[in-house]
Amino acid sequence: MSNASLAHEVESIIWFHSIDLGGGVVTPGIKSPEALDAELGRMGLPEDLSGRTVLDIGAWDGYFSFEAERRGAKRVVALDHYAWSLDHDAQRRYWAECQARGEAPLPYEQVPGLFDPTKQPGRRGFDLARARLRSSVEPIFGDLEDIDAGALGTFDIVFFMGVLYHLENPLRALRRLRQLTAGVVIVETVCAVFPGMEDRQMFEFFGTDELNGDPSNWWAPNAAGLDSMCRAAGFRDVVHVAEPSPDDPPHPGYRFHYGRAVFHALA
Numbered sequence: 001m002s003n004a005s006l007a008h009e010v011e012s013i014i015w016f017h018s019i020d021l022g023g024g025v026v027t028p029g030i031k032s033p034e035a036l037d038a039e040l041g042r043m044g045l046p047e048d049l050s051g052r053t054v055l056d057i058g059a060w061d062g063y064f065s066f067e068a069e070r071r072g073a074k075r076v077v078a079l080d081h082y083a084w085s086l087d088h089d090a091q092r093r094y095w096a097e098c099q100a101r102g103e104a105p106l107p108y109e110q111v112p113g114l115f116d117p118t119k120q121p122g123r124r125g126f127d128l129a130r131a132r133l134r135s136s137v138e139p140i141f142g143d144l145e146d147i148d149a150g151a152l153g154t155f156d157i158v159f160f161m162g163v164l165y166h167l168e169n170p171l172r173a174l175r176r177l178r179q180l181t182a183g184v185v186i187v188e189t190v191c192a193v194f195p196g197m198e199d200r201q202m203f204e205f206f207g208t209d210e211l212n213g214d215p216s217n218w219w220a221p222n223a224a225g226l227d228s229m230c231r232a233a234g235f236r237d238v239v240h241v242a243e244p245s246p247d248d249p250p251h252p253g254y255r256f257h258y259g260r261a262v263f264h265a266l267a
């Protein structure tokens, strides 16, 4: 494919990740190259992953999977289903219509025409990047909440980046992740600060689109809640790599602060 036709194809896709495809083409992700660079820096991921196996839960366009491969991982599996099933153009139109009507959007999988697990319209970006990068990352279409964990095997490192708050049953999912890893799960998530309650183990629930206008955001744990849920799921230790400060001010328009945390949950 010429660089011109690659650029044309890239433009026809809604990208979550900015991925350098070579030939001067970088995909225009919702997450900028700078934001992804900063996230990588915060992950605490070893520079050399030679000989390691990596599972990327919620891989979307695959930025973190491709990075693990670039760092020498011997096997990388990219698992997703939600973003791959979603027609992102149709979802954007639906969301804008809801805003115009002053209504909260329904969970997208409940809206006719937005979801197609058979054709997987939201996977075009991942497939294009994988082909262009001549990557051997293995895509698996699956929902962490009901995939057969035994059939997947175990991995040295599991990326669980930006996924926890989308799950209906986070404790059950973390138990599954415990089964899936022999090493570490890198948990990156929204993390709330409830002032004066730092010692309480809390998860705030969002029944509709209250958190960032996204009806697929269900939960925001505080740091103690996340730590305690990882331990309850069977992890022997939890390292707090990054978390919001108790002094962080509430978000404009919100009662609490919603920052990001990175925890390493050790098997």
Ligand SMILES: C[S@@+](CC[C@H](N)C(=O)[O-])C[C@H]1O[C@@H](n2cnc3c(N)ncnc32)[C@H](O)[C@@H]1O
Pocket: 031, 057, 058, 059, 060, 079, 080, 081, 082, 083, 084, 142, 143, 144, 145, 160, 161, 162, 163, 166, 167
């Ligand atoms: C906010 S995006 C994060 C994407 C990427 N991990 C990152 O950090 O840039 C959330 C991702 O989690 C995926 N996801 C949500 N629920 C999931 C589930 N039950 N099983 C697997 N993936 C899921 C979505 O499809 C989406 O790709």
